[in-house]
Amino acid sequence: MTPPSKELLVQMKGIVKRFPGVVANDHVNFELRAGEVHGLLGENGAGKTTLMNVLYGILRPEEGEIYIQGKKVDIGSPREAIGLGIGMVHQHFKLVEPHTVLENILLGLKEPAFILNVKDAANKVLEISKRYELPVDPKARIWQLSMGERQRVEILKALYRGASILVLDEPTSVLTPPETRELFRFIAQMAAEGRSVVFITHKLDEVMAVSDRVTVLRAGRNVDTLQRKQLDKTKLASMMVGREVLFTLRRKPVIAGETVLDMRQVTVMGDKGFPAVKNVTLAIREGEIFGVAGIAGNGQRELTEAITGMRPIVSGEVRLCGNDIGRESISHRIEHGIAYIPEDRVGVAAPRGLTVAQDLVLRKYREKPFSNRVLLNPHEIGDNAERLIKDFNIMVSGKDALARTLSGGNLQKLILARELSGSPKLIVAAYPTRGLDVGATEYVRGLLLRQREAGAALLMVSEDLDEILSLSDRIAVMYGGEIVGTFSASEANIEQIGLMMGGSLRRP
Numbered sequence: 001m002t003p004p005s006k007e008l009l010v011q012m013k014g015i016v017k018r019f020p021g022v023v024a025n026d027h028v029n030f031e032l033r034a035g036e037v038h039g040l041l042g043e044n045g046a047g048k049t050t051l052m053n054v055l056y057g058i059l060r061p062e063e064g065e066i067y068i069q070g071k072k073v074d075i076g077s078p079r080e081a082i083g084l085g086i087g088m089v090h091q092h093f094k095l096v097e098p099h100t101v102l103e104n105i106l107l108g109l110k111e112p113a114f115i116l117n118v119k120d121a122a123n124k125v126l127e128i129s130k131r132y133e134l135p136v137d138p139k140a141r142i143w144q145l146s147m148g149e150r151q152r153v154e155i156l157k158a159l160y161r162g163a164s165i166l167v168l169d170e171p172t173s174v175l176t177p178p179e180t181r182e183l184f185r186f187i188a189q190m191a192a193e194g195r196s197v198v199f200i201t202h203k204l205d206e207v208m209a210v211s212d213r214v215t216v217l218r219a220g221r222n223v224d225t226l227q228r229k230q231l232d233k234t235k236l237a238s239m240m241v242g243r244e245v246l247f248t249l250r251r252k253p254v255i256a257g258e259t260v261l262d263m264r265q266v267t268v269m270g271d272k273g274f275p276a277v278k279n280v281t282l283a284i285r286e287g288e289i290f291g292v293a294g295i296a297g298n299g300q301r302e303l304t305e306a307i308t309g310m311r312p313i314v315s316g317e318v319r320l321c322g323n324d325i326g327r328e329s330i331s332h333r334i335e336h337g338i339a340y341i342p343e344d345r346v347g348v349a350a351p352r353g354l355t356v357a358q359d360l361v362l363r364k365y366r367e368k369p370f371s372n373r374v375l376l377n378p379h380e381i382g383d384n385a386e387r388l389i390k391d392f393n394i395m396v397s398g399k400d401a402l403a404r405t406l407s408g409g410n411l412q413k414l415i416l417a418r419e420l421s422g423s424p425k426l427i428v429a430a431y432p433t434r435g436l437d438v439g440a441t442e443y444v445r446g447l448l449l450r451q452r453e454a455g456a457a458l459l460m461v462s463e464d465l466d467e468i469l470s471l472s473d474r475i476a477v478m479y480g481g482e483i484v485g486t487f488s489a490s491e492a493n494i495e496q497i498g499l500m501m502g503g504s505l506r507r508p
Contacts, residue, residue: 006033006034006035007034007069008032008033008069009033009034009036009068009069009165010031010032010055010068011031011065012030012031012051012064012066012067013064013065013066014065015030015051015061015066016028016063016064017047017050017051017054017061022220024047024220025047025051025054025061026047026220027064028047028064028217028220028221028222030051030215031225032165032196032198034194035192035193035194035195036191036197037187037190037191037196037197037210037211037212038196038197038198038199038211038214039200039210039211039214040052040199040200040214040215041201041202041204041214041215041217041236041240042216042218042437043218043437043438043439044202044409044437046219046220046240047220048217051217052088052169052198054075055167056075056078056088057076057077057078057080058078060076068085082162082163085162085163086167087157087158087159087161087163087165087166088169089154089155089158089166089171090154090169091169091170091171093150093151093153093154094154095142095150096142097142097143098142098143099142100139100140100142101125101137101138101139101141101145101153101156102118102121102138104153105138105153105157105160106121122139125138125160126138128156128159129156132155132159132186133185133186134156134186135152136152136153136156146295147175147297148175148179148295151171151175164196165195165196165198166195166197166198167197167198167200168187168197168199170202171183171201172201172203172206177465177498177501178498178502179502180206184206184209184210187199187210188210191212202437202441204233204236204237204438205233208236211228211231212227212228213225213227214226214236216236218239218240218241218242240437240439241437243439249442249446249471251452254288254452254473256285256286256287256288256473257285258285259321259322260284260285260286260320260425260456260457261282261283261284261319261426261457262283262317262318263281263282263283263307263316264316265279265281265316266306266313266315266316266317266318266326267279268299268305268311268312268314269302269312269314270299270302275481276301276302276481277302277306277481278299278481278482279316279482280482281483282483284426284457284458285457286456287452287453287455287456288457288458288473289448289449289452289471289473290457290458290460291460291461291462291471291476292461292462292477293462293463293468293475293476293477293497293500293501294461294463294477294501295501295502298478298481299478299480299482300478301343302481303461303478304342304430304459306318307426307428308333308340309325309329309330309332310330313326320336320337320338320425320426321336323336336425337424337425337426338428339419339422340419340427340428341416341427341430341432343430343431343461351403353402354403354404355400355403356385356389356394356399356400356401356406357382357384357385357399357400358381358403359403359418360384360385360414360417363418363422365381382399385399386399388421391417392414393443394406394410394414395410396414409436409437409440412432412433412436412444413440413443416444416447423456424451424456425456426456426457427448427456427459428458428459429448429458429459429461430461431461431463432460432462433467448460448471449471460472465494468492468497469489469492469494472489473488473489474487475487475492477500477501477507479500479501479502479503479506480503484500484505484506485497485500485507486507
């Protein structure tokens, strides 16, 4: 069989895209060849997704040109991009949860205009599913599917529409290790057929494993494009952030102290009226990081909300330093030493309309010197903000900027500054580095380890097994609202944990 040709398929020349106060793409160039897997790397805010949204027709550039197979094109909408053979799977899926898989795949199709043969359409979906080993039930409703299955639906949508160019934006962020390997197999099959894939990720090991070439962006500009043989993890990281990055953080020996969090047979209801946490028992001690691994949607969010008081428990006990807090308010738990780093940074952690200075005193605005419980003290609030902005290296125009306008990494630093500045006894950290670039990830992980060394107890929820394994002293796996296995860090096995995350294994 003759290997597919590597002719130039896409050229993006001098792309400029501006938003208020920022140039997201500053004369960026990007090329994609037929049969190529092209990695796209950069820090949060480097302009990766913006560039691909321009290619997909979601955004229109102020300057620049796009060529598809040598022909200049003006892509004004996703429909036009689809017509050119371009498909995109976004980091946050664009699916209608009450509808079926088949309905989601067919939504928005221009043809047929009047009569749709549902049976033929379902057969075509099954044919594509079988060809690419992307099993999914066309009749299943989206809300019934795991995150990995939902991603398959998004990919099938693109393939059903005839995509020869597929953009995958942070595609492994919701996958277990076995699912990630299946995705890589699919990507390799696409490339072998002469189709092309743009792979956006902050995970350097993954981009090196699947890419033929890698383009690095920093601050909206091109840094370089490297061939597979030139790829080096340390080099790529320094290109992304402009400095040397430490990949292995030293976890100092710490003798665990007294029990801080003690949960016994705790059950919590989910939003759909069914138990989301089922009879969970765990204990975390001073100077210990207790990692909770699992795919999102298996009770982790409800577990963290039950600990922090954001969700009531149905039964069981939650004790903090020996005191029952299961029915206590959020403010009571904050006052007694619980810090919370939520997974929803914008919706939960940065309430609309608050400035950086105001956000930084959310935990303690009732206390002196920030207020006398009647009136706030703007001077002290401002001084506090300036100190924390400096101490935590938060990149922001000023203390009066709206918190919601910060980039992902800087918003996470703001949350950490607010939550950790009061020497908490228990830190509940949900996906603390999700979506962060390699530099911000290094910073956050180092900060959590320093809190451990200072004697805090940490419960850390993460889907990143490398993070779980490198930071945790003990590890639990959640599936279906239950803890299906607990390990010490020394005995943890990544394959075994991955199987448990997918529901294929349970430890006695």
